[in-house]
Amino acid sequence: MSEPAPIHTRPWIAAGSLAGILLALALPYLLSSYYLGLVIKMVIFALFAMSLDLLIGYTGLASLGHAAYFGVAAYATGLVALRLGWNVWLALPAGMLMAALTGALFGLLALRARGSYFLMITLALSQVLWGIAFGWRSLTGGDDGLPDVPRPDLGLPWSLTDNTPFYYFVLVIAGVAAFLLIRIVNSPFGYALRGVRESETRMLALGYNVWRYKYVSFVLASVFAGLAGCLYVYFNRFVSPDYVHVVRSAEVLLMVILGGAGSLIGPAIGAALIVLFENVVSAHTERWLMVLGFVYVIVTLYAPRGLTGLVQDFRKRSARP
Amino acid sequence: MSALVVQGLSRHFGGVQALSEVSFTVDAGERRLIIGPNGAGKTTLFNMLSGIFTVSGGSIVLLGRDITRLPPYERARMGLARTFQITNLFPRLSVFDNVLLALQAADENAFALHRPMRASRHLYRRAEALLAEWGLASTAAQLAKDISYGEQRQIDLILAMAVQPRVLLLDEPTAGLSAAEVVRVVALVHSLPREMTILMIEHDMDVAFDLADRITVLHQGRLIAEGDREAIRANPQVSEIYLGVE
Numbered sequence: 001m002s003e004p005a006p007i008h009t010r011p012w013i014a015a016g017s018l019a020g021i022l023l024a025l026a027l028p029y030l031l032s033s034y035y036l037g038l039v040i041k042m043v044i045f046a047l048f049a050m051s052l053d054l055l056i057g058y059t060g061l062a063s064l065g066h067a068a069y070f071g072v073a074a075y076a077t078g079l080v081a082l083r084l085g086w087n088v089w090l091a092l093p094a095g096m097l098m099a100a101l102t103g104a105l106f107g108l109l110a111l112r113a114r115g116s117y118f119l120m121i122t123l124a125l126s127q128v129l130w131g132i133a134f135g136w137r138s139l140t141g142g143d144d145g146l147p148d149v150p151r152p153d154l155g156l157p158w159s160l161t162d163n164t165p166f167y168y169f170v171l172v173i174a175g176v177a178a179f180l181l182i183r184i185v186n187s188p189f190g191y192a193l194r195g196v197r198e199s200e201t202r203m204l205a206l207g208y209n210v211w212r213y214k215y216v217s218f219v220l221a222s223v224f225a226g227l228a229g230c231l232y233v234y235f236n237r238f239v240s241p242d243y244v245h246v247v248r249s250a251e252v253l254l255m256v257i258l259g260g261a262g263s264l265i266g267p268a269i270g271a272a273l274i275v276l277f278e279n280v281v282s283a284h285t286e287r288w289l290m291v292l293g294f295v296y297v298i299v300t301l302y303a304p305r306g307l308t309g310l311v312q313d314f315r316k317r318s319a320r321p
Numbered sequence: 322m323s324a325l326v327v328q329g330l331s332r333h334f335g336g337v338q339a340l341s342e343v344s345f346t347v348d349a350g351e352r353r354l355i356i357g358p359n360g361a362g363k364t365t366l367f368n369m370l371s372g373i374f375t376v377s378g379g380s381i382v383l384l385g386r387d388i389t390r391l392p393p394y395e396r397a398r399m400g401l402a403r404t405f406q407i408t409n410l411f412p413r414l415s416v417f418d419n420v421l422l423a424l425q426a427a428d429e430n431a432f433a434l435h436r437p438m439r440a441s442r443h444l445y446r447r448a449e450a451l452l453a454e455w456g457l458a459s460t461a462a463q464l465a466k467d468i469s470y471g472e473q474r475q476i477d478l479i480l481a482m483a484v485q486p487r488v489l490l491l492d493e494p495t496a497g498l499s500a501a502e503v504v505r506v507v508a509l510v511h512s513l514p515r516e517m518t519i520l521m522i523e524h525d526m527d528v529a530f531d532l533a534d535r536i537t538v539l540h541q542g543r544l545i546a547e548g549d550r551e552a553i554r555a556n557p558q559v560s561e562i563y564l565g566v567e
Contacts, residue, residue: 203422
């Protein structure tokens, strides 16, 4: 992690980032409203996948229930926007707070276990939420969900029901969140998370309170997943039990694995690819889940460290004389 | 003050009694060697002292404070450090970052989220100095899993000593090292400050007897002898079960 990139590649990285930012800003003028909607979905899921990467890639905790925090925040935001008429500056924090509280509670339970047991507990806890979302009709609308959630009103001359201003709104919020995540993983706290991932017993022997690091990481990942959920409910203007379903948890897990855990940028790219792929596949067949399963098998067999892993291997090979 | 007082310490794993009723006292600044054949309970003892294993019975007092129920990281903060019999590094981090994490453990900013790691310049300088001192500066950028076994063992030691412990547990520090590397490790242990208390498990008798003030002998989970070098050499029971002399 302290391996700096060779000096001569730095200008290319800077130029590439600048080009990327300019392209991101110009997209609404290059794409139709439909495809812009697809890009918005990509950005939201990129944030969702990055939040899970904090757990998997940096802390070494493989969660199969990450949709719980995404979904809880989506429901909370949807409910206060619909029933109480709260504006976005209250509804977003409300959603993130619910995600934080849920993460704080589930973290207490799940972090008692390790490895595949941790995975099973996170899965079970998220399915409890799914059951509540499905069963508590008076609050959640059951499997009909909550339709007609209004797009945020920022009090600006542009209405966010139009995808172009909404795209910029999502881009700014997801950009700030990504910046915060990058700062976190490069902080002393973030370095310690990598230590926890690599060897808990060594961290304990050095004097690190390992549980506290894992717990804070778990809650932070929940909050960022919650933010993604809030944005998604505004985007779709709808929330249903699908938001907290295990399939969504598995999907975001695959985004992280496909992109390459422990790099933040990898899972963001993985998310964009899966969203795009799902869109293409769904146009031709209803069997998206089966295709997703194939993708999973192929990635774990041929690129277990994801796309970033492939790029690293390629660089190593070409660096050798 | 005694650095370590162990009273009636026991541990069983299911029906297997790994350690039974072990009691001993280590003075501050003492170099204590712990020997015993395989399965004698030496590493189990270390795991209980450092808090990785819970205690089935008995008590541990470190530097005047009862630590029997204290979590491992709080024992470390009191000044207890250890190495591991099976090398325990951060395998997919660079050697430099391994040392950095060890140095950061006691740092006031170890839990900071809001500042970049690179702001901790003093830790970077100390990590560079430590690696240079050990002649391992050339490995700094390599991943810990990619360096040689001998180098890994030395990094293991550096991590334990980076926290400037008052009591240091060394679990077979020379196991698997080349003759030249053994000489370096022995010289290093000799050079540690005299006020540091050291408990060492070691199989290499030349290394072990040379470094130790006193020796404790474990056999099948029991303490069977304790004394200085001459006393242990002369002890017929020890010769029989450990040194293999009939």
